[in-house]
Amino acid sequence: MSSKDGSVKVVITAIVVNFFVTLAKSIGWLISPSPSMLAEAIHSFADTANQLLIFLGIRISKKGPTREFPLGYGQARYLWNLISASGIFFIGFGVTVYHGVSALVSPHHNEPISYSLGISILIFAFIVEGYALIVAYKEVNVNRGSMPLRVFIRESDDPTSIGVLLEDSIAVLGVLLALIGMAMSYYFHTHIPDAVASILIGILLGFLAFVMAFTNGRLLINRSVSLSEEQEIRDFISGLDPVDNITAFKTEILAPDQVKLSIEIDFNSQFITEGISGDISDLNKERIDNTVQKIIHTSIRGVGSAINDMEKQIQSRFPDIKYIDLEIN
Numbered sequence: 001m002s003s004k005d006g007s008v009k010v011v012i013t014a015i016v017v018n019f020f021v022t023l024a025k026s027i028g029w030l031i032s033p034s035p036s037m038l039a040e041a042i043h044s045f046a047d048t049a050n051q052l053l054i055f056l057g058i059r060i061s062k063k064g065p066t067r068e069f070p071l072g073y074g075q076a077r078y079l080w081n082l083i084s085a086s087g088i089f090f091i092g093f094g095v096t097v098y099h100g101v102s103a104l105v106s107p108h109h110n111e112p113i114s115y116s117l118g119i120s121i122l123i124f125a126f127i128v129e130g131y132a133l134i135v136a137y138k139e140v141n142v143n144r145g146s147m148p149l150r151v152f153i154r155e156s157d158d159p160t161s162i163g164v165l166l167e168d169s170i171a172v173l174g175v176l177l178a179l180i181g182m183a184m185s186y187y188f189h190t191h192i193p194d195a196v197a198s199i200l201i202g203i204l205l206g207f208l209a210f211v212m213a214f215t216n217g218r219l220l221i222n223r224s225v226s227l228s229e230e231q232e233i234r235d236f237i238s239g240l241d242p243v244d245n246i247t248a249f250k251t252e253i254l255a256p257d258q259v260k261l262s263i264e265i266d267f268n269s270q271f272i273t274e275g276i277s278g279d280i281s282d283l284n285k286e287r288i289d290n291t292v293q294k295i296i297h298t299s300i301r302g303v304g305s306a307i308n309d310m311e312k313q314i315q316s317r318f319p320d321i322k323y324i325d326l327e328i329n
Helices: 006-031 035-061 076-105 115-144 149-155 159-188 192-217 227-238 269-279 288-317
Strands: 243-255 258-267 321-328
Touching: 006 035, 006 115, 006 159, 035 076, 035 115, 035 159, 035 192, 076 159, 076 192, 115 149, 115 159, 149 159, 159 192, 227 243, 227 258, 227 288, 243 321, 258 288, 288 321
Parallel strands: 258 321
Antiparallel strands: 243 258
């Protein structure tokens, strides 16, 4: 669990890059009506729209708690990422595959295709999208530390930079497929490789949509932190003086770097007894009623003070734990 502010830089870089790449590919398709060029134009348009939605989600998620949303808007990031995944699936996968199959079955022989122009545009797209990929990869590397990439994708509480990394990776791979398809169509004088490349690009977008839906959806249904992190938190709390035993323990990821901890404990009665003894040592033993009242008051105050100290120690040790529900058995 670490700060993910760098994901904003990754998203903005991807938006700028994909916007200009979308323009270039769209112009290239209008001049050179290649199926794979259209697939790449749709691909880049879907990526741009997707990253705009992700950026919107990031902005909304930074809002603080309100009366209507007492735990804040952190999960808005996951919601908008999920919406963008749906858009990629229907626009990127659906439209691209449909057009590729149509071009394969019913090619437009009367439309001359300028493969040289299309290939030039794709080379330009490969360079700039490669740059965006490098930026995203560096950010993910910083966040994952020594954790394997596969584990990081599965365990991370912020799929934003991961989603952009996958998008940029598939964007570069899509450009390579389009280049191969157009080059083969030019060399063999047939529309088939170009159309097949379009279909493959659409399938890649479908895969991306599925991964994004999975990584964000799991965080919208109150996913817990990893087992190792939970065990570390549990061990720390068990070692605190007021805690005799932990009877219930639950964590929920609310947003990147925001965790809610719900815990029930058996209080260490000896810890409270020692505190009470110190507070009532000067009592007049003859005033029994006042003594009992003071014992009750001191007990409540001692428990409350111990709980406050525990929460401060937990949040000092684990800064990502923003909310604590602590109950005493």
